[in-house]
Amino acid sequence: MSVFANDYSSMTLKGCDASILLDHEGSEKTSNASKSLRGFEEIDDIKAEIEKKCPKTVSCDDILTAVARDATVLAGGPYWMIPYGRKDGRVSVANEAAIVPKGSKSVTKLIEFFQSKGLNVIDLVVLSGAHTIGRATCESVQHRLYDYKGTKKPDPSLDPKYLNYLRRKCRWAFENVYLDGETPDTFDTQYYHNIKKNMGLLSTDQLLYSDSRTKPIANGLSFESSLFKNQFGVSMVKLSSILDYTSQENGEIRVDCNLC
Ligand code: HEM
Numbered sequence: 001m002s003v004f005a006n007d008y009s010s011m012t013l014k015g016c017d018a019s020i021l022l023d024h025e026g027s028e029k030t031s032n033a034s035k036s037l038r039g040f041e042e043i044d045d046i047k048a049e050i051e052k053k054c055p056k057t058v059s060c061d062d063i064l065t066a067v068a069r070d071a072t073v074l075a076g077g078p079y080w081m082i083p084y085g086r087k088d089g090r091v092s093v094a095n096e097a098a099i100v101p102k103g104s105k106s107v108t109k110l111i112e113f114f115q116s117k118g119l120n121v122i123d124l125v126v127l128s129g130a131h132t133i134g135r136a137t138c139e140s141v142q143h144r145l146y147d148y149k150g151t152k153k154p155d156p157s158l159d160p161k162y163l164n165y166l167r168r169k170c171r172w173a174f175e176n177v178y179l180d181g182e183t184p185d186t187f188d189t190q191y192y193h194n195i196k197k198n199m200g201l202l203s204t205d206q207l208l209y210s211d212s213r214t215k216p217i218a219n220g221l222s223f224e225s226s227l228f229k230n231q232f233g234v235s236m237v238k239l240s241s242i243l244d245y246t247s248q249e250n251g252e253i254r255v256d257c258n259l260c
Helices: 040-053 060-074 094-099 107-116 121-132 160-169 190-196 203-207 215-223 225-240 245-249
Strands: 135-137 176-178
Touching: 040 060, 060 225, 107 121, 107 203, 121 190, 121 203, 121 215, 121 225, 190 203, 190 215, 215 225
Parallel strands: none
Antiparallel strands: 135 176
16 A cells, blocks of 8 residues: 555655665665656766765765756756755665655645645645656556546546647656656746646646645746746755654765665
8 A cells, every 4th residue: 555645744755865865675766666766877976076075074865955956947947045964864665765646646635745744735836846847657647548537538637639649658658758748848837837728747737726725826826937936946945854853863974875
C-alpha cells in the first residue's frame, strides 16, 4: 500500500537531506518512484569542484537546494535566498521514496499531504506550478487515456485534441511527455493557462482547476506572473525548511554525495 495513504505526520521527507543521492542496496534511488530521476552526475561534478576549494564544508543537501534554485532562474524563474546549513542524512530507505505524491491523487489527499508538512493550499497550487517545466513518463498519465477509473473511457476532463496528442505520444509507458506542452523549458504561468484549457498533463494538475479550494488560486496566478514567481520563491523556502530532526542531529557533510 502506498505510504501516501498512511499517517503522514510520522513520515519524513528524507529526499530533503540528500538521502536520494546515496548509492547502496535498498536506498531511495533504487525505488520505483525514483526511476525517472536523472542529473546525478552534475551534482557529483559540482561537489568535486567545491571539495577542491572548501573541503568538508558544503553539504550535498545544500548543493541540491541551490541547484534547484539556479535551474529555476536559468529557465526564467525567480531567485530566492536559501536557508543554507543543512546536514546530509545517513539513512536512505527505498520504501520512504513512495511518500512522494503520485500524479493520480485527489485534491483532498494533496492538501492533507502538504498540510502534514506545514505547507498550505497556496503552497500546493504555487509549487504545482513547477510543472511549467520538465517532463513525465507516460506511465504517469496512461490511466487518463483509455480507461479512467474503470469507465473504459478517457478522463472526461481532458481536452479532446490534447487527448489525441497524448494517445499518439504515449504508446509506451517508458516514453516521456512534457508537463507543459506549450512552453516546456520556460518557467512561466503557462501551466495555469493549460489547466484552464483542460490541458493539464497529470490528473493532479487538472484537478486543481476543478476544486473550489484551489481553482480561484490557480486562476489568479494565471494572470499574475510576478505574484506567481514571488510566491514560488517563498513556498520553495518553506519547502526547503522542512527538516527531519533526527537526520539533522545525526547528519554529516559528505565528501562523496553517493556515500555516507
Ligand atoms: C502537488 C504534488 C505533486 C505531484 C502529485 C507531482 C507529481 C509529479 C509526477 C507524477 C511527475 C512525473 C514523474 C514521471 O513520470 O517521471 C512530476 C514531475 C515533476 N515535478 Fe512534480 N509533483 C508534485 C509537486 C511538485 C513540486 C512541489 C515540485 C517542485 C517544486 C515539482 C516539480 C516537478 C518537476 C520539475 C518535474 C519534472 C521532472 C523531470 O523533468 O524529469 N513537483 N511530478
